[in-house]
Amino acid sequence: xxxxxxxxxxxxxxxxxxxxxxxxxxxxxxxxxxxxxxxxxxxxxxxxxxxxxxxxxxxxxxxxxxxxxxxxxxxxxxxxxxxxxxxxxxxxxxxxxxxxxxxxxxxxxxxxxxxxxxxxxxxxxxxxxxxxxxxxxxxxxxxxxxxxxxxxxxxxxxxxxxxxxxxxxxxxxxxxxxxxxxxxxxxxxxxxxxxxxxxxxxxxxxxxxxxxxx
Numbered sequence: 001x002x003x004x005x006x007x008x009x010x011x012x013x014x015x016x017x018x019x020x021x022x023x024x025x026x027x028x029x030x031x032x033x034x035x036x037x038x039x040x041x042x043x044x045x046x047x048x049x050x051x052x053x054x055x056x057x058x059x060x061x062x063x064x065x066x067x068x069x070x071x072x073x074x075x076x077x078x079x080x081x082x083x084x085x086x087x088x089x090x091x092x093x094x095x096x097x098x099x100x101x102x103x104x105x106x107x108x109x110x111x112x113x114x115x116x117x118x119x120x121x122x123x124x125x126x127x128x129x130x131x132x133x134x135x136x137x138x139x140x141x142x143x144x145x146x147x148x149x150x151x152x153x154x155x156x157x158x159x160x161x162x163x164x165x166x167x168x169x170x171x172x173x174x175x176x177x178x179x180x181x182x183x184x185x186x187x188x189x190x191x192x193x194x195x196x197x198x199x200x201x202x203x204x205x206x207x208x209x210x211x212x213x214x
């Protein structure tokens with residue numbers, strides 16, 4: 001992912017705050033020789049306090065076709081993209097050119113976690129992983145805990161495998177035209193506010209909030 005200096009987060013805290021609000025992404029696993037990469041959509045839990053860069057926990061069904069590739073090469077990437085919008089050309093036109101000469105572009109936020117994967121097959125560890133995930137997504141409870149050999153979920157443990165991802169590097173990008181003249185940024189912000197489409201409010205918050213951070 002190309003990250004220009006003006007699109008980079010001001011600190012690790014910036015991408016960590018954003019990632020804390022996003023828990024669904026795509027896990028990219030290198031394919032075996034002669035095969036394409038595997039790209040697996042998945043919910044996950046990110047624990048920023050585990051290790052220098054954090055740790056990710058997730059689980060997948062045992063019949064998933066990516067296991068052999070993951071066992072052969074544990075170096076993976078978990079990518080998350082959101083707050084994306086299309087920006088019409090006239091919004092971004094430089095002050096000294098006609099509006100129709102402006103270049104259309106995209107705004108988006110993206111975090112890519114480069115990780116080393118460890119497959120979790122121990123039943124007790126899988127149960128703990130599942131309970132961590134359920135606790136994250138259902139903080140108010142409502143589901144029975146998972147325990148080895150106990151109903152209702154213990155019998156389902158053989159059907160899944162857990163994955164623990166130790167984060168070794170991070171690429172983060174917040175592409176919201178913070179390198180453009182303020183006149184252009186103001187025009188773009190006004191356009192986002194007036195359009196009011198899906199994700200426009202989130203993009204506007206990035207566009208305005210990033211001015212003081214860059």
